[in-house]
Amino acid sequence: MRIRHALTGAALGIALALGVTSAPAQAAVRPPVPEAPAAAPAVTSxxxxxxxxxxxxxxxxxxxxxxxxxxxxxxxxxxxxxxxxxxxxxxxxxxxxxxxxxxxxxxxxxxxxxxxxxxxxxxxxxxxxxxxxxxxxxxxxx
Structure with a gap:
């Protein structure tokens, strides 16, 4: 079975549970996205x-x-x-x-x-x- 998208985190766990053992060669590991700064609490209208x-x-x-x-x-x-x-x-x-x-x-x-x-x-x-x-x-x- 060929996987077209890179698998990360929970998706990788699901794929392994279903029997998929490897990602395609062209898949790249994406660096983690930095967290956005905490937003100020929204003012209730x-x-x-x-x-x-x-x-x-x-x-x-x-x-x-x-x-x-x-x-x-x-x-x-x-x-x-x-x-x-x-x-x-x-x-x-x-x-x-x-x-x-x-x-x-x-x-x-x-x-x-x-x-x-x-x-x-x-x-x-x-x-x-x-x-x-x-x-x-x-x-x-x-």
Whole structure:
């Protein structure tokens, strides 16, 4: 039996167990690949932090648009946490942040006014609540 590729490590052990006793003459031994330096720990995105806390729900506002996995949470004034931070991040990317401390994870009056402004611009029901439909359009409109 002729082997076309060089055998190394575990592959050599498997080949020997199957009765192959030699590699082809043209096979070269490859030097070990140096290990890459350890990467810095990945920063968890706002979306990942939110979804890890509340999970997702599949949402489709109408039959003429695609479905989307949105956070399984409804946000309103007084809420706080990772999902509020994610909503604030999306709002600031659509509308521009009102200041450096906007993405703070607290759904206060400023976040509420930004949610209502986004809903008005997206032709949604303006209620200041980030429910499935508002999540959907926050996550899809560029």
């Amino acid at each position: 706002h979306r990942s932090a939110c979804v890890n806390q509340v999970g997702i729900r599949v949402y489709r506002p109408s039959s003429d648009v695609q479905t989307l996995d949105v956070p399984n949470v409804t946000l309103r004034q007084g809420n706080s946490g990772a999902c509020v931070r994610y909503a604030q991040h999306l709002l600031s990317s659509h509308l521009g942040a009102p200041g450096p401390d906007f993405i703070d994870g607290d759904f206060g009056p400023t976040t509420g006014s930004y949610v209502r402004r986004f809903q008005r611009n997206a032709h949604l029901t303006v209620d200041g609540i980030v429910g499935p439909k508002t999540w959907y359009w926050l996550m899809t409109i560029n």
